Amino acid sequence: MQSHADIIVTHGRVLTMDAARPRAEALAIAGNTILAIGSTAEIAAWRGPATRVIDAQGGTVLPGFNEGHLHLFTGSAELEQLHLFGVKGFEALSAAVRRFAAERPDEPLLIGQSADYTILSDTHRVTRHDLDRIIAERPFIMFAPDHHTAWANTAALEFGGVLQGRRLGPGNEIVMAEDGLAAGELREMEAFQPVIERGASGARERLGLSTGGEPDPAPSPAERARDRATIRRGLAYCASLGITSLQNMDGNFYQLDLIDELAQAGDFLCRARVPFHFKSFMDLDALDKAEAMRERYASERLRSGFVKLFIDGVLDGWTAVMVEDYADRPGWRGEPLFPAERFDAIATEADRRGLQIAVHAIGDGAVRMVLDGYAAARRANGPRDSRHRIEHIEVIHPDDIPRFAELGVVASMQPPHPPGSMGLPLEPTVSRIGEARWPHAYAWNTLRAAGARMVFATDWPVSPLDPIGSIQAAMVRQPWKPGLPDHRQTLMQALASYTAESAHVEFMETRKGRLLPGLLADVVVLGGDLEATEAEALHTVRPVATICDGVMTFGG
Incomplete structure (x- = not known):
């Protein structure tokens, strides 16, 4: 056993996100693993002559944030746009x-x-x-x-x-x-x-969304170097915000290869999970590529192993699919990107291959279609711990709320997205939804009460990437009118949905998402005490150090 720690974080308010031992003052890291958790005095015993010591000065120490839904390549490219x-x-x-x-x-x-x-x-x-x-x-x-x-x-x-x-x-x-x-x-x-x-x-940063395919023609060495630099800039931005894991929601081999090339060159900044993006024009045998991506990339730093789809669009463009007509466009309910029977077949085949599925579904009609597809997969293949996901769920029909727990489906939600949050206007979204559906819009607590597991994220670059800003949005959200459900989250609910729950949805709960001896050393040290900060001021508490896989990726 190693006698000294490589890194010690001391004098902190450590929130382990583990129910058995929720709090501590300090932790020790050896290699890429958490060595010990305890009091400042206990952890001091692990200090050696070469140990790096980070004094948290009373700030909150957490498992590194796990951004459960973002678009890395696109967001990275947009850092230089207007x-x-x-x-x-x-x-x-x-x-x-x-x-x-x-x-x-x-x-x-x-x-x-x-x-x-x-x-x-x-x-x-x-x-x-x-x-x-x-x-x-x-x-x-x-x-x-x-x-x-x-x-x-x-x-x-x-x-x-x-x-x-x-x-x-x-x-x-x-x-x-x-x-x-x-x-x-x-x-x-x-x-x-x-x-x-x-x-x-050439919109190479969007290929994982637009086609799910690879660049054609292949990028020149200069173009590939430019794309690597773009992604590195985005990964460094993630690290500066305390993010140690990201779950990308578009993908192809090209993105995986670029991230891997950075890591192989010694420029590791953040764990990443990248899906195969299944498009409506593809045949079922396209899932062969998803399996190939899973086999090639299966490390704790870079993984694939899941399939992403879009079933509808967005409310503001009338492209989300609704159960009933849009409130401001009678006779129109949106048009799904896949016929229901075809989506059922895709979900069933992906599930049969042991691939996790994540589907963008914003309207209540789209959410129902996806739940129906997951139910079809379960009937065909038998129940298993699939942890299939639905992304966004901006409106849900009340009849479908209990189906999340029944089917073991994870709700992936974005606290900055409700109209009125983080500077977003109410219109035109609330008029698209219609007042009759407001009680079931962005229904975080309703889904939680029905037993759904929930992860939080930002959908960057759709919303600002900052996890603390997103947590603040979750805690301060206000109903659109008196009498609507209160969906404000507690600090611990929001933190769990950015750490332990986000690790669970990617089948990594025994390796990260909590601060425990033997788990991966993914840690963020904040320059203030989150629990002592008013919810409206959480955004003022900033990361001062980020550690991923035992590597200092920001600050310190």
Whole structure:
């Protein structure tokens, strides 16, 4: 047994996230493993001449945050794009876009992010003509925060070959104007992908979402080096926020290979799990690739082994699938990306192969379809500890709430997403949902009370990546009107959904997610006491050190 620790964290308020011993003052690390947990005096006995000591100075010490749903490559690329969160009105948008364009004179496609649906006004939908008034001579496209709707100027629509419209698959739309040309609004991936493919990166960062395939043609060495640098920047950002594990929600071999190349070069920053993304045009034998990804990448640092799908879109674009009509669009319930029978077959085959499944489902109709597919898989293959997931669940029908516990399905929720949270406007989302469905929207505590296991995440870059900000959003959320359910979370509920529960959903609960001797040394040290901080001020408590696999990845 090792006689001395490599790292000691002392004088902390250690929250182990383990019910048997929930609190301590210090911990010792040897190699990539937690050696001991105890009082400051007890852990001091492990100190040797080469031991690195981190004095937490009374700050909270936690298992490293496990971001349960993000898009690493896309978010990393967007760190250098135009950010429009909080921009409101034509003049403010115009100033931001023109300033960004002037700073990047050689960029073939200018891209903006987090443009609110009501960025120009609460009633006006952006058109290409609006954007042409700002910048007409260079292609410009901007995305809504949910990344499911984009608005492009005429130059960008021509650049991508979609100004005249084109035939798209279910759930995708190029909104057309009365003049027979594209109005500028592009809904869902197939509509805006032809535009963003013309950018400097060739949209390689989005391949894990758009096609699930590999770059074709293969990137040049310079392009591959650029992509590695992009992902490294994103991983370093994760580490700076106390994140030690991430569960990506799009994927292909290319992303896995790039992350592995960084780690092999000694640039390890964060554990990652990357799925195979199954698209609607694929045959069932495409799951062979998912199995190949699982076999090639199965270490504790980098793994695959699950399948991600989208079954619907988003509420604000009327592309989420609802059980009943949209409140503000009678006669329309959305169009699923897979017919129910086909999704049942995909879920059944993936489950038969022992692959975990994670499905984006926002509307209550989509959630029901996914639950039905998981039930079909169970009938065909028999029950097992599959831990299949549903991502987002922004509206759920009350009849489907108990099915999560019955089927062992994990609810993957995003605290920053409810309208009114973290600066998001209420409209148009609450009107899309309709007041009758408000009690079952973003229903965290209702699902918990029914026995559902729950993980929290941000869906970065849809929402800011900061786990502490997300935890704050979970704790301070307010009902949209008196009498609606109170879905505020306790601090310990939110922390568990970012640590122990997030480890459980990826079948790693015996290796991480808690601070216990013998578990992996994934630790975040905060520069303040979370329990002594008012919920509204949690965002002021920042990580001062992040340790992943016994490696100092930030601060210290």
